[in-house]
Amino acid sequence: MSSMPRLFVNSDLVAGNAFELDEEQAKYLTRVMRLGVGDAARVFNGRDGEWRAEISAVAGRRAEMTPAEQLREQPAQARAPLTLLFAPVKKSETDFIVEKATELGAGFIQPVITERTQSRTVRLDRFEKIALEAAEQTERLDVPLLADALGLDAALEALPAGTVLIFCDEAGDEADAPWGGQSGRAEPMVQVLEGLKGQAAAILIGPEGGFSPAERGFLRAREGTHPVSLGPRILRAETAAVAAMTLWQAICGDWGN
Template sequence: MASLYQTRLHTGESLQPGQPVALPKEQAHYLRSVLRLTPGDKVALFNGRDGEWLAEIVELGKSAALLTLARQLRPQADEPDLWLVFAPVKHARIDFLAEKATELGVSALWPVFTQRTNVSRVNEDRLRANAIEAAEQSERLTVPMVMAATKLEAALASWPAGRRLIVCDETGGGIPVAQALSDNVVSGNAVLIGPEGGFTETELDGLRKLPFVTAVSLGPRVLRADTAALAALACFQAVAGDWRQERPAFKG
């Protein structure tokens, strides 16, 4: 989908009327050398707190950029509280997963190591960079939080009260995902996807015993881990998330 303002950038700076916004070297280089923008050109800025703002480039050098805010394009809005908890996959596929999960509206990305996970470490900075880029391109007003990678057992032991965990059970032991989402709607949700080799029987047995877990089936076909994650997120957004809402209009 094309934005009214083709260039959107995420910033950690506060966005308030009359306040100048400084951008760091990497973003200045992107504006100057990649997009070939010059002072006077306009971009959209968002920070996950203050909505989206139209900004004008005032100064644009090699090491920094300075912008002024013109007006707010969209106010900050609530988004689904939806985590993706996933066993890490290899580099290209985890980049793809972070990008597409961000486009699908997750609020947090949490890599967890299961017994059959064949990846030993996660580059969390790379995950965050992919999430930021996807948020900029998909017109989101927030960037998903990237949580520190940990073992599945540790994640479950510290699981926050009140958050439902939807476990995608590749063995067919779960109820249909649409039914699960329709039957029990809660405010905080998470989707758990196992590794390419699937969960072990011990892991699945332990998960099913937890009171906050709902095991679901994603149909009759065996899906790759990243495919399963995106399919589950799409189901959630269609049945219980923000796909039920109309797409908000820009203030042109």
């Protein structure tokens, strides 16, 4: 089964009901993979589980598939209760964050514009393609939702009620010391997460240079926000995103299931 190509499709998946692939998917199966009528691939749509579907028609650049057998049912709550909020960085690093967030099970990915965010333009269509390909490759039965960039206040206001905010706070409180010195450092993320099991969560990753003092003060005072430390070293934004999501999955997420 694992050797079959795997595709995300938008069509409903019902046994015997043929659906048409988009042109890029048709090209991939018929020209790149050299499959023809009667050959099979695995397909999923985030709603109906995963199916083995057979190519039932090929005409020029078009191709149809027909679901033949359901391989996996869609879990009742397939989308992970985890949101990633991150300040966009350089193009390749931002692409990396979206890809790894998908691999690590984020259900929602939200770019956030902060005072020190250097890259303020995002390509949502590019992010969606990256996330889709990562979902296909990692056996996810869904694709994370992606949103266009929002300011910090708007992004936090848009979080569903009851979502706890995990604020990766690398700074201290000493204004004249590099990165705020050692006073006022947040507790280790591992310790904080032990008290957040079973709760929907959003992880907030700041930009290169960190959050401004005003933003940090606002976040520290915000109800439902938990500042956390990722250790004694200052991590790059993309490293921090992977580290934080890894810890969350190990302690609060589906790695323990």
